[in-house]
Amino acid sequence: MLYTVALTIAGCFLGFCSAQNASSTYSQPNVPTGTPVPGNYAGPLRPQVHFSPPQGFMNDPNGMFRDAEGTYHLYYQYNPTANVAGNQHWGHATSRDLYNWTNQAIAIFPGGPTEGIFSGSAVIDWNNTSGFFPDQNNGVVAIYTVNTPERQTQDIAYSYDNGFSFTKYEKNPVIPSDSTQFRDPKVIWHEPTSRWVMVVAYPIDFEIGIFSSPNLIDWTPESNVSRIGLTGLQYECPNLVEMRVDGGEDGDTHWVLLISINPGAPLGGSITEYFIGDFNGTHFVPLDATTRFTDFAKDNYAGQFFYGIGADQDQISINWASNWQYTNDVPTAGKEIGDGFRSAMSVARGHYLKELPRQGLALISYPLDIVSVVESELARNDSLGNSTVFVDYSNVQSGALYFEANITGLTDSASLQGAINFKFLSSASGESISGGTYVSGDVWLDRGRTNGFSNPYFNDKFSQAGIYREELGEWRISGIIDRSIIEIFLNDGELSASSVFFPNSPLDMMVLTVSGINETAIANVGVWSLRAVWEEKGDVNGTVLGNVTTT
Numbered sequence: 001m002l003y004t005v006a007l008t009i010a011g012c013f014l015g016f017c018s019a020q021n022a023s024s025t026y027s028q029p030n031v032p033t034g035t036p037v038p039g040n041y042a043g044p045l046r047p048q049v050h051f052s053p054p055q056g057f058m059n060d061p062n063g064m065f066r067d068a069e070g071t072y073h074l075y076y077q078y079n080p081t082a083n084v085a086g087n088q089h090w091g092h093a094t095s096r097d098l099y100n101w102t103n104q105a106i107a108i109f110p111g112g113p114t115e116g117i118f119s120g121s122a123v124i125d126w127n128n129t130s131g132f133f134p135d136q137n138n139g140v141v142a143i144y145t146v147n148t149p150e151r152q153t154q155d156i157a158y159s160y161d162n163g164f165s166f167t168k169y170e171k172n173p174v175i176p177s178d179s180t181q182f183r184d185p186k187v188i189w190h191e192p193t194s195r196w197v198m199v200v201a202y203p204i205d206f207e208i209g210i211f212s213s214p215n216l217i218d219w220t221p222e223s224n225v226s227r228i229g230l231t232g233l234q235y236e237c238p239n240l241v242e243m244r245v246d247g248g249e250d251g252d253t254h255w256v257l258l259i260s261i262n263p264g265a266p267l268g269g270s271i272t273e274y275f276i277g278d279f280n281g282t283h284f285v286p287l288d289a290t291t292r293f294t295d296f297a298k299d300n301y302a303g304q305f306f307y308g309i310g311a312d313q314d315q316i317s318i319n320w321a322s323n324w325q326y327t328n329d330v331p332t333a334g335k336e337i338g339d340g341f342r343s344a345m346s347v348a349r350g351h352y353l354k355e356l357p358r359q360g361l362a363l364i365s366y367p368l369d370i371v372s373v374v375e376s377e378l379a380r381n382d383s384l385g386n387s388t389v390f391v392d393y394s395n396v397q398s399g400a401l402y403f404e405a406n407i408t409g410l411t412d413s414a415s416l417q418g419a420i421n422f423k424f425l426s427s428a429s430g431e432s433i434s435g436g437t438y439v440s441g442d443v444w445l446d447r448g449r450t451n452g453f454s455n456p457y458f459n460d461k462f463s464q465a466g467i468y469r470e471e472l473g474e475w476r477i478s479g480i481i482d483r484s485i486i487e488i489f490l491n492d493g494e495l496s497a498s499s500v501f502f503p504n505s506p507l508d509m510m511v512l513t514v515s516g517i518n519e520t521a522i523a524n525v526g527v528w529s530l531r532a533v534w535e536e537k538g539d540v541n542g543t544v545l546g547n548v549t550t551t
């Protein structure tokens with residue numbers, strides 16, 4: 001969660017300040033309680049398979065957990081009263097498949113006009129360790145930062161109804177502090193020590209605190225991870241997650257500590273780095289001194305992992321697809337609340353660790369189960385060779401596509417050559433987004449040929465050193481483009497990039513070109529349209545109401 005003095009909203013917002021004063025909930029008259037905020041999800045920049053808020057401003061994902069029925073809960077930093085950051089609430093949405101989201105009522109409100117409910121996490125207290133849940137084993141506890149002009153403290157709230165509504169703990173805070181720089185608690189259950197473990201940022205001290213607790217209420221500081229990797233000017237939103245290692249021994253896992261940095265990323269603004277290591281319940285020890293990044297573009301920040309996914313399964317994250325350098329200015333919203341929205345989340349990513357030939361262990365990030373929102377196949381060729389596929393998708397309602405291109409069948413390193421390039425164009429304006437692989441497998445992305453947004457920090461081009469998979473004689477690229485956001489994945493997620501872009505006219509033509517590949521290589525390509533998941537939910541006026549049938 002971003003913290004600057006300028007963004008801490010002091011006093012009443014937009015002139016509204018009559019508090020309802022029920023169970024320490026401060027609710028402004030233009031912010032609905034008990035019913036979702038409505039929003040219009042049509043519009044040329046509104047993503048259709050990515051989550052974005054109904055209106056207003058969204059940043060970090062929060063509180064993510066999968067409940068006993070398999071429903072995923074996503075909370076998020078939400079300003080329901082303006083199109084810029086501030087006035088933080090916890091917005092809420094649920095989904096069965098991580099693409100088709102139902103907007104729910106705002107879950108956690110600030111306790112007063114100068115308070116913000118900043119980022120945090122949620123757990124299911126199966127064993128009633130907290131004592132909040134006399135008659136159930138599916139109680140939800142949210143752990144989050146309360147921000148005031150004087151301090152940031154760690155507070156908790158509990159939910160009897162599976163995370164739809166929360167009661168703040170009467171003896172908050174559970175971790176007091178006099179610092180204005182102490183935030184973003186992420187809590188997990190650590191089975192070997194039978195305790196809850198929290199990682200939390202001391203942003204300007206460049207420390208990640210590790211705390212433990214038997215009951216989510218009494219917390220003991222255990223250790224700090226200090227000045228690790230790139231510091232930038234602040235550490236934020238730490239995550240600690242155990243992951244399986246692909247190709248390792250059966251049941252082999254390592255722990256991954258992720259830290260978001262803002263400002264101070266090499267490309268400017270916000271970025272997420274991670275460290276692979278081991279964790280014994282009190283101390284995290286990295287395996288090596290390497291700083292690794294989750295993404296090679298600049299719209300992937302503050303990602304959070306779902307609570308309650310076993311270490312034998314692929315872990316799942318959702319990431320904020322924006323950057324603090326320009327997020328308050330992007331053209332998806334106007335000045336007034338109700339006019340558009342700001343920020344989308346990445347699609348849900350599946351994750352595991354894998355030993356790569358050159359880099360060593362790396363976090364693999366792939367788009368989870370995109371097939372669940374595939375509408376139809378627009379192009380397919382299993383022997384493209386050095387050739388080009390053109391796809392006119394002007395009649396695809398969502399304006400969203402998924403594509404794959406695989407070069408396989410190569411026998412030795414002398415044959416690993418050639419490129420796969422893609423371009424998405426506007427037939428009306430000629431604006432485009434392009435990218436692909438290049439000599440030796442490097443991967444690139446160019447969003448500079450779109451004209452709907454101009455900002456000195458809005459970098460045009462991104463690239464990363466990729467590598468052809470010599471041992472397999474292949475390389476692959478895939479991607480999702482969705483009106484104003486593109487995510488690309490090299491070699492099933494060995495590298496990935498998330499980038500927002502803002503054309504004046506919708507992109508509606510795709511050109512996919514394979515060139516210079518060895519005569520023995522096989523090129524398989526496919527392009528699919530994706531469903532207009534959000535627009536399909538709209539009423540006659542395009543308004544998505546969300547879950548209004550609350551009981």
Ligand SMILES: *[C@@H]1O[C@H](CO)[C@@H](O)[C@H](O)[C@H]1NC(C)=O
Nearest residue numbers: 019021024025026111112113
């Ligand atoms: C709520 O009411 C209590 C008791 O009347 C008062 O002390 C408190 O300041 C009020 N809180 C807000 C946010 O108005």
Ligand SMILES: *[C@@H]1O[C@H](CO)[C@@H](O)[C@H](O)[C@H]1NC(C)=O
Nearest residue numbers: 124125126127129189191194
């Ligand atoms: C609940 O209790 C069981 C049995 O003692 C234990 O194995 C498990 O780790 C506990 N889980 C949580 C979340 O408390």
Ligand SMILES: *[C@@H]1O[C@H](CO)[C@@H](O)[C@H](O)[C@H]1NC(C)=O
Nearest residue numbers: 128130131132133134135136
């Ligand atoms: C949960 O804990 C509370 C407080 O210790 C206790 O009153 C209640 O009986 C417990 N419920 C269960 C199901 O264990």
Ligand SMILES: *[C@@H]1O[C@H](CO)[C@@H](O)[C@H](O)[C@H]1NC(C)=O
Nearest residue numbers: 202205207209221222223224
């Ligand atoms: C961790 O760092 C913070 C900020 O520098 C400090 O206040 C705290 O005492 C440290 N905790 C431990 C366990 O070392």
Ligand SMILES: *[C@@H]1O[C@H](CO)[C@@H](O)[C@H](O)[C@H]1NC(C)=O
Nearest residue numbers: 193279280281282283284285
């Ligand atoms: C974890 O390892 C550290 C040393 O890295 C040690 O001091 C600590 O006691 C260990 N904790 C547990 C719970 O084993």
Ligand SMILES: *[C@@H]1O[C@H](CO)[C@@H](O)[C@H](O)[C@H]1NC(C)=O
Nearest residue numbers: 380381382383384385387388
């Ligand atoms: C695949 O591409 C090749 C080369 O352009 C072309 O000759 C062939 O007809 C295409 N196959 C299909 C099924 O379109």
Ligand SMILES: *[C@@H]1O[C@H](CO)[C@@H](O)[C@H](O)[C@H]1NC(C)=O
Nearest residue numbers: 411412413414415518519520
């Ligand atoms: C294609 O690959 C074969 C087998 O590795 C190699 O002998 C040949 O030189 C390559 N062709 C070109 C044009 O590089």
Ligand SMILES: *[C@@H]1O[C@H](CO)[C@@H](O)[C@H](O)[C@H]1NC(C)=O
Nearest residue numbers: 385386515516517518519520
């Ligand atoms: C592709 O182009 C390269 C370089 O021009 C050539 O060597 C190769 O034979 C071509 N591959 C196929 C499959 O036609």
Ligand SMILES: *[C@@H]1O[C@H](CO)[C@@H](O)[C@H](O)[C@H]1NC(C)=O
Nearest residue numbers: 404405406476492524525526
């Ligand atoms: C590309 O390769 C992946 C395996 O990595 C496979 O699942 C997919 O079907 C292939 N795509 C095409 C278009 O052949």
Ligand SMILES: *[C@@H]1O[C@H](CO)[C@@H](O)[C@H](O)[C@H]1NC(C)=O
Nearest residue numbers: 100101372373531532533536
């Ligand atoms: C999303 O879910 C709703 C009902 O929960 C269903 O009517 C709709 O068809 C689903 N949309 C997609 C794209 O799966």
Ligand SMILES: *[C@@H]1O[C@H](CO)[C@@H](O)[C@H](O)[C@H]1NC(C)=O
Nearest residue numbers: 538539540541542543544545
């Ligand atoms: C749609 O918008 C029109 C014009 O603003 C309004 O009269 C009508 O009630 C709206 N319909 C719904 C279902 O909200």
Ligand SMILES: *[C@@H]1O[C@H](CO)[C@@H](O)[C@H](O)[C@H]1NC(C)=O
Nearest residue numbers: 094102104164547549550551
């Ligand atoms: C709607 O919200 C209520 C809680 O207010 C919840 O019990 C119910 O499951 C939700 N329904 C859907 C479809 O999300």
